Amino acid sequence: MSVGIRAARTTPSRPVHPRRRDGSVARFPKLCPLLLMSGLLSASVPAAAHHSITMFDKHRTARVEGAVTRFEWANPHVYIEVAAPGPRDTKITYRIESASINMLMRYGWRYDSMRTGDRITAVFNPLKNGRPGGLLLEVTLANGTRLKG
Amino acid sequence: MKSLHIAVLPLLGSVLLLSACGSPSNEAGQTATADSGKPDFTGTWERYPEDWYGEDPDHPPPPGGPFELKEPYAAQYAALLKKLRAADEAGTPIANASTKCLPEGMPTIMAAIYPIEIMQNPRQLVVLAEFLSQTRRVHIGAKMPAADDIEPTYNGYSAAHWEGDTLVIETRGVRPDVQFFNVPHSVNMKITEHMRLTAPDMLENRIVLDDPEYLKKPYSFTIQYKKNNDYQIGEFICENNQTKVDAEGKASLTLQTDKKQ
Numbered sequence: 001m002s003v004g005i006r007a008a009r010t011t012p013s014r015p016v017h018p019r020r021r022d023g024s025v026a027r028f029p030k031l032c033p034l035l036l037m038s039g040l041l042s043a044s045v046p047a048a049a050h051h052s053i054t055m056f057d058k059h060r061t062a063r064v065e066g067a068v069t070r071f072e073w074a075n076p077h078v079y080i081e082v083a084a085p086g087p088r089d090t091k092i093t094y095r096i097e098s099a100s101i102n103m104l105m106r107y108g109w110r111y112d113s114m115r116t117g118d119r120i121t122a123v124f125n126p127l128k129n130g131r132p133g134g135l136l137l138e139v140t141l142a143n144g145t146r147l148k149g
Numbered sequence: 150m151k152s153l154h155i156a157v158l159p160l161l162g163s164v165l166l167l168s169a170c171g172s173p174s175n176e177a178g179q180t181a182t183a184d185s186g187k188p189d190f191t192g193t194w195e196r197y198p199e200d201w202y203g204e205d206p207d208h209p210p211p212p213g214g215p216f217e218l219k220e221p222y223a224a225q226y227a228a229l230l231k232k233l234r235a236a237d238e239a240g241t242p243i244a245n246a247s248t249k250c251l252p253e254g255m256p257t258i259m260a261a262i263y264p265i266e267i268m269q270n271p272r273q274l275v276v277l278a279e280f281l282s283q284t285r286r287v288h289i290g291a292k293m294p295a296a297d298d299i300e301p302t303y304n305g306y307s308a309a310h311w312e313g314d315t316l317v318i319e320t321r322g323v324r325p326d327v328q329f330f331n332v333p334h335s336v337n338m339k340i341t342e343h344m345r346l347t348a349p350d351m352l353e354n355r356i357v358l359d360d361p362e363y364l365k366k367p368y369s370f371t372i373q374y375k376k377n378n379d380y381q382i383g384e385f386i387c388e389n390n391q392t393k394v395d396a397e398g399k400a401s402l403t404l405q406t407d408k409k410q
Contacts (some may be wrong), residue, residue: 051392051400052242053207074389076250095404097391102263102279102383128240133404 056125056135064094065121073111075100080114080136082122096124098136098149107148118142124149185271188314188346193382194374196261197351212260213370216332222363229331241399246327248400250387252283254303254327255320256340256356259285259372266382267352274309274316279382287318296321301336303327318342335362350376 066084078098086092098104101111114120119142124134136149202209218226236243247253258265263279276285287307299306299322309318320340328334338360347353352374359367391403 051244051248052237054237054242055240055401057240072389072391075385076387076390079389079391095402097402100385102385105383127402129401131404133402 053125053135055128057128058125058135060126061123061137062126062134063121063123064096066094066119068114068116068118068120069093071114071116073101075102078104078109080120080122080139082120092132094122094124095133096122096136096149097133104147104149109147113147114139114141122149187271187311188316189269190267190274190316190344190346190352191269192376192378193264193266193380194261194352195264195377195380197373197375211330211370212372213368216330216368217365218332218363219365222333226332233331236399241401243398244392244394244400245331247281248390248392248394250281250390252281252303252327253278255285255305255307255323256342256358257327257329258283258304259342259354259356261372261374263385264377264380264382265374274318277382279385281387282385287316289316293319293321296337301325305340312343315343315345318344329358333363334358334360337362347373352376 064082064084066082068080069083070079070081072079078101080096080098082094082096083091084094099107101109121140122136123138124136126134138146138149140146216226217223233243252258253260253262258276258278261278265279266277268275268277272289274287274289276287277283278285283304285304285307287309289309289311291308293308294306301322301324303324305320305323307318307320309316311317318341320342321338322336323334323338323340325334325336338358341357341359343353343355345353354372354374355369356372357367357369358364392400393403394400
């Protein structure tokens with residue numbers, strides 16, 4: 001095993017959208033995936049193992065509200081870019097890394113959970129180097145749905 | 150088009166394996182293959198117990214305790230660990246193989262950081278790992294080729310035989326740059342696994358790494374898995390690697406401003 005299991009993630013013993021044997025996907029209402037996680041799914045293990053997360057400051061939490069300028073639904077990590085107001089009428093684009101597609105689907109995400117232009121609020125561990133980016137902890141979508149990062 | 154082929158081939162392989170191995174579904178309590186009378190490990194398996202990684206999921210301890218390396222490898226390994234710790238503390242972690250989207254290889258693939266699916270027939274046991282869509286093949290009843298005839302690969306060549314209800318797997322030919330916990334090894338390293346069901350839904354894999362050139366003594370550890378056939382493994386193509394690796398091997402996140410440069 002190489003260094004840096006990217007984790008602290010809980011993995012449900014069942015996926016949030018389990019695929020049935022007939023190929024269809026069982027979907028839960030888009031009410032509150034966080035509740036689904038705690039209510040229907042038991043916590044368990046794995047994690048992403050792509051890189052160490054020590055570039056992020058896990059002792060600090062930042063929050064940014066703005067418009068999605070890019071949503072990259074891809075592995076090894078899903079990325080969100082959010083444009084938020086900066087000093088003197090400027091805009092700062094934050095690049096926020098999330099877990100893998102496979103992990104996010106366990107948390108109730110979909111490939112179309114957000115689109116460019118959506119207003120979201122992201123809570124994340126910021127980069128240690130102070131640049132505008134971080135590791136997603138939770139996002140609140142335009143419709144109020146909260147998703148674990 | 151080339152990338153499309155790369156994406157489709159593993160799927161074709163999975164379909165062929167399904168045909169060869171039969172349905173991956175396994176009724177509760179069914180533990181033997183119908184044709185061989187041997188235990189059937191077919192199913193989707195998750196690492197067990199759930200908190201296998203210990204207190205810090207970012208730095209799980211080596212499962213068999215500290216590695217006892219011979220010199221000069223012990224000193225080199227200690228220096229590497231020191232360098233890795235310093236890089237982590239500075240927020241500039243050193244990239245590893247997975248950071249570059251390379252396969253985990255043996256024995257890390259069996260650590261099942263994401264779930265693994267096992268498909269078994271009398272001649273093969275195939276491990277399909279969710280992480281990076283890796284495939285490992287174990288040839289049951291095959292003879293281990295001569296060392297010179299084994300091309301060093303990520304998973305090496307695995308030949309297995311049954312000892313009662315235990316499948317004993319010997320693996321050789323793992324590439325030296327494929328490392329478990331960054332521990333160096335020779336191309337002659339032998340990995341021996343003893344796989345057995347301890348209950349219909351519990352699988353145990355006792356693993357021994359034997360490499361007299363590097364290790365003072367064989368390194369042993371056990372991995373346990375719990376069956377979860379309700380889970381269907383998804384595709385994992387590592388296509389969007391946004392981690393930059395500099396000349397010193399340090400990893401950082403590519404930002405929008407970087408992409409414009």
